[in-house]
Amino acid sequence: MNHxxxxxxxxxxxxxxxxxxxxxxxxxxxxxxxLGESVALVEAMCDGGVDLxxxxxxxxxPLMDGPVIQQAVDQALGNGATPQSVLTVVKAVANRGVxxxxxxxxxxxxxxxxxxxxxxxxxxxxxxVITPDLTIEEGQPWIAAAGGQDLAPIFLVAPSSTNERxxxxxQVTQGFVYAASTMGVTGARDRVSNLAPxxxxxxxxxxxxxxxxxxxxxxxxxxxxxxxxxxxxxVGSAFVTAANAGGVAGVRExxxxxxxxxxxxx
Amino acid sequence: xxxxxxxxxxxxxxxxxxxxxxxxxEALTSALDQLDAAFRAGVADPEFISxxxxxxxxxxxxxxxxxxxxxxxxxxxxxxxxxxxxDLNHTGSHKxxxxxxxALLAQRMGKTRIIxxxxxxxxxxxxxxAAALLGLQCTVYMxxxxxxxxxxxxxxxxxxxxxxxSVATGNMTLKDAINEAMRDWVASVDSTHYVLGTVTGPAPxxxxxxxxxxxxxxxxxxxxxxxxxxxxxxxxxxxxxGSNAMGLFSGFIDxxxxxxxxxxxxxxxxxxxxxxxxxxxxxxxxxHGARTYVMQDEWGQTVPxxxxxxxxxxxxxxxxxxxxxxxxxxxxxxxxDSEAMDAFAxxxxxxxxxPAIETAHGLAGVIRLGKELGPDSVIILNLSGRxxxxxxxxxxxxxxxxxHSEFGASIELSEGR
Numbered sequence: 245m246n247h248x249x250x251x252x253x254x255x256x257x258x259x260x261x262x263x264x265x266x267x268x269x270x271x272x273x274x275x276x277x278x279l280g281e282s283v284a285l286v287e288a289m290c291d292g293g294v295d296l297x298x299x300x301x302x303x304x305x306p307l308m309d310g311p312v313i314q315q316a317v318d319q320a321l322g323n324g325a326t327p328q329s330v331l332t333v334v335k336a337v338a339n340r341g342v343x344x345x346x347x348x349x350x351x352x353x354x355x356x357x358x359x360x361x362x363x364x365x366x367x368x369x370x371x372x373v374i375t376p377d378l379t380i381e382e383g384q385p386w387i388a389a390a391g392g393q394d395l396a397p398i399f400l401v402a403p404s405s406t407n408e409r410x411x412x413x414x415q416v417t418q419g420f421v422y423a424a425s426t427m428g429v430t431g432a433r434d435r436v437s438n439l440a441p442x443x444x445x446x447x448x449x450x451x452x453x454x455x456x457x458x459x460x461x462x463x464x465x466x467x468x469x470x471x472x473x474x475x476x477x478x479v480g481s482a483f484v485t486a487a488n489a490g491g492v493a494g495v496r497e498x499x500x501x502x503x504x505x506x507x508x509x510x
Numbered sequence: 511x512x513x514x515x516x517x518x519x520x521x522x523x524x525x526x527x528x529x530x531x532x533x534x535x536e537a538l539t540s541a542l543d544q545l546d547a548a549f550r551a552g553v554a555d556p557e558f559i560s561x562x563x564x565x566x567x568x569x570x571x572x573x574x575x576x577x578x579x580x581x582x583x584x585x586x587x588x589x590x591x592x593x594x595x596x597d598l599n600h601t602g603s604h605k606x607x608x609x610x611x612x613a614l615l616a617q618r619m620g621k622t623r624i625i626x627x628x629x630x631x632x633x634x635x636x637x638x639x640a641a642a643l644l645g646l647q648c649t650v651y652m653x654x655x656x657x658x659x660x661x662x663x664x665x666x667x668x669x670x671x672x673x674x675x676s677v678a679t680g681n682m683t684l685k686d687a688i689n690e691a692m693r694d695w696v697a698s699v700d701s702t703h704y705v706l707g708t709v710t711g712p713a714p715x716x717x718x719x720x721x722x723x724x725x726x727x728x729x730x731x732x733x734x735x736x737x738x739x740x741x742x743x744x745x746x747x748x749x750x751x752g753s754n755a756m757g758l759f760s761g762f763i764d765x766x767x768x769x770x771x772x773x774x775x776x777x778x779x780x781x782x783x784x785x786x787x788x789x790x791x792x793x794x795x796x797x798h799g800a801r802t803y804v805m806q807d808e809w810g811q812t813v814p815x816x817x818x819x820x821x822x823x824x825x826x827x828x829x830x831x832x833x834x835x836x837x838x839x840x841x842x843x844x845x846x847d848s849e850a851m852d853a854f855a856x857x858x859x860x861x862x863x864x865p866a867i868e869t870a871h872g873l874a875g876v877i878r879l880g881k882e883l884g885p886d887s888v889i890i891l892n893l894s895g896r897x898x899x900x901x902x903x904x905x906x907x908x909x910x911x912x913x914h915s916e917f918g919a920s921i922e923l924s925e926g927r
Contacts, residue, residue: 304811305685305797307692308535314679327810350533352797355810377533377799402537404699409539427537428697 249371249410252343253419256295257454257475264397266471268293268506271347272487273300275325280492281383282329283336287377288492289483290340297337298374298478301330308349308376310431311482316488320352327356331368338369340485342451345372345398345419350382358389365395372396372419380416387416395509400424401447403439414451420476421447425459431481432462446476464505471509477502524713526833532834533796536691540781541699546714548619553721558614565610569643570600574726576733576890581860582873583840586889592736593893594730594758601864604754604763604897605636609705613640616703623647623702627691628869629656629684629750630821631663632870632895633707638672640705648672651690653683656820662899664697681814682802684750684824688798708751712799720756728763730890738888740864744769744879747892748872749842750786750821752828754894759840769841772831773875775817776844786815787844788827789835797826803835818847818903820897822869843878844872851907853877854897866895867903 247255254267260267270289276282281325286297286461302317302325309317330346337344339434346365353361353375365373372395378386390397396419401410404427414421423444440457447455456476461467462485479502486494524530532542552558574595583591596604609626616624624646628634631644634650641648650667654676657664667674680686688711695704709716709723727745734742745762747755750773763769777785785791788803795804797812804811805825817823832842845853854870856861856877865873869892876891883889897904905912 289587304680305689307689307798308696310693318679321811351804351806352810355806355808376797379532379534379536382531382533398537400536402535402539404537404540406540413536424535424537427699429693479777485862 249366250394250396250418252273252371253296253345253396256278257420260295261475264510266453266474266509267456267476268467269298269476269478270294270363270483271298271300271478271504272400272483273302273317273320274489275302275315275320275323276484277319277331278323279329282333285487285495286333286337286494287340287459289499290337290342291406292340292496293503296345296476298345298347298480299330299333299337301327301352303349306349308429310481311427312484313430316484327352331364332495334365334368339444342500343371343411344369345374345396346370347374347376350378350438353386357384359392361396362393363481366393370395372398374398374422376400380413381418384403390458392407398422401443403443403499407446409448410447410449414447414453416449417453420454420456422450423447423455423479424445425455428459430459431487433460441473456506465499467502467503467505468509514907524717525593526830527836529829529832530713530716530793531801532797532799533801534712535696537696537825538699542712542714543580544619544765545615547616548741549714549718552615552618558618560634562614566607570606570610572599572725572829573729574598576730578737579861580592582857583880585856585860588885589880589883589887589889591876591880592734592888592890594726594890596726596754596892596894597865597896601632601636602837602898603632603636604723604757604892605633606639607705607725607757608719608722608753608831609633609636609640612703613644613646614706616646617644618701621701621703623649623698624705625649625651625691625694625702626705627651627687628707629687629823630819631660631667631899632821632866634664634672634674635666635670635907636851637705638667638670641672642670645862649675649694651675651677651687651694653681653687654678655682658860659897659903683815683820685812685815692798697836699903709756709830710751710798710800710802710826716800716830719753720760720830723753723757723761726754726757726892727749727759731761734888734890741765741768743883743892744771746771746773746872746876748822749774749807749827749831749867750824750868752831754892756828756830758890758892763839770839771833771875771879772840773845773871774827774842775819775822775871776846777816779846780844784816785823785844786817786823786824789833789842790844792825792884794832800829802829802832803827818850818907819867819871823873836890838922845874845888849874850857851904854902854904855908864897865894866897867900869894
């Protein structure tokens with residue numbers, strides 16, 4: 245059966261819901277630290293129990309990212325990462341039976357050509373794209389291009405978003421809504437932001453789409469806390485840190501710990 | 511492909527044809543909306559306008575003079591060259607015009623802290639100055655490479671009470687300072703206003719920064735009529751992000767017979783790849799919140815820029831300039847380091863004005879332009895900043911040995927007495 249990207253994301257959230265748990269979503273940049281190693285790292289995430297993987301497209305000016313991810317993407321770019329590397333990693337994730345989406349700042353997609361990017365990503369088995377610096381006002385051409393390939397355009401909401409904006413964002417988002425839990429850049433934090441539950445509640449009032457919470461989650465306890473009220477828990481910087489410290493084994497171990505947190509939360 | 515689709519959005523507010531717009535994290539959208547509303551309300555509020563005009567007159571020292579540059583003009587085929595003396599503003603450049611406007615808006619929005627990026631340090635100094643004047647907290651982000659080559663301005667900012675953060679990521683220049691300022695702003699937006707220093711970034715910054723610098727064009731227009739009785743044939747300026755140019759151009763943009771000329775940094779030569787010539791070697795893309803001309807590789811990764819001038823060392827340019835370029839309303843050329851430094855020396859020795867190295871790129875352009883337009887032409891150059899901050903760089907360039915023993919010398923003198 246030929247699943248579209250939007251359907252794939254929908255079914256993995258539905259599966260988790262039937263198990264009364266949240267989804268675990270992990271991020272790593274493609275080509276970090278090298279292309280070969282990044283394939284092994286995402287496979288370790290899959291093996292450790294990550295349900296959906298955000299494959300990062302390394303970009304020279306990552307405004308939303310803190311120092312951990314900045315250094316990782318610099319390393320990836322230094323080792324020659326390109327959009328082709330992203331497609332390679334996306335394929336590896338899809339081959340493991342895990343749903344891959346891409347996380348990319350806007351300019352690399354625009355330079356690749358938005359229709360070409362949507363087409364090649366769909367061919368590689370990608371299910372959607374998270375675009376952290378694309379506002380919905382500027383996003384219309386991309387929403388059309390993604391729609392043409394049944395890819396999910398995934399937009400972010402923030403604690404500062406008005407209810408009116410949240411509603412408009414939810415109207416054009418597919419797959420799931422990415423709720424940025426805190427006002428700030430990516431990176432582990434000691435405590436999960438207390439802004440997150442309120443934001444998730446406001447998004448719930450606007451949409452039936454699943455809601456995943458990201459920014460600042462680094463351990464099983466934090467994951468469990470979010471998994472009580474959100475449909476998905478997103479972990480990024482902590483996976484980069486685990487890869488730096490413990491390689492493939494470190495990433496697999498963190499995935500297991502986080503998956504444990506998500507599974508026992510409710 | 512994408513540009514055609516983007517063109518469909520050309521009539522959205524904050525766009526200049528396919529350029530401009532807002533490419534920012536969602537967390538910043540509400541702050542940009544708030545800023546947009548405060549800007550529109552402010553510039554329509556007589557009280558706000560009079561506060562700004564009073565500061566411009568009593569604090570900045572406006573209007574700035576329009577000075578006929580006779581001896582320099584002899585090197586421009588005898589053209590009648592006028593300098594719009596933004597170097598004589600308080601803090602030494604045009605930057606203060608925009609900063610005072612934005613700092614007043616910050617107060618109006620109830621924000622207690624302002625942050626800024628800076629390349630040459632002129633914008634950072636202006637922001638630190640306004641913060642001191644209005645009692646706001648201030649943090650300035652500056653590339654580590656720039657803190658080295660503009661050490662004087664780092665000291666000025668610290669004396670004024672600002673915190674200066676040296677940014678050691680990327681190319682360690684202006685682009686990287688903007689990245690860090692944006693990251694700060696995402697996390698601090700409730701209390702903090704980001705005083706972006708040029709006509710780029712997400713809407714409403716390009717329009718707002720141009721507005722606060724439009725005083726340059728308005729004054730120039732009146733002043734040239736007073737001395738020449740007519741419009742100039744051309745107005746010219748250096749273009750980094752392009753705020754001083756946009757301020758001057760705005761006074762003449764509707765006068766089809768007045769040529770608009772911008773000069774970007776050719777660095778060591780456009781052919782060497784070590785330059786900041788966005789129009790000569792860049793392509794449309796998205797950087798720092800706006801679609802504009804960007805120096806980038808085939809994958810959309812920003813390529814590091816290079817210029818002897820820290821203020822022009824930036825791989826993007828204001829989106830309105832991109833549109834003026836595409837429509838042919840303005841013409842942009844690049845000026846190499848060496849040509850700029852020749853003009854720097856010439857201006858110093860013929861007019862007794864040591865210009866900023868940024869401005870020297872415009873001066874070099876005017877030498878070409880005078881030859882092109884001839885001796886009867888009238889040309890206004892925006893003398894956008896003074897060169898005190900560049901004395902160390904210039905001394906190195908011209909092989910002038912700096913005495914490091916000034917204090918030692920004075921001690922010897924007093925001992926010999």
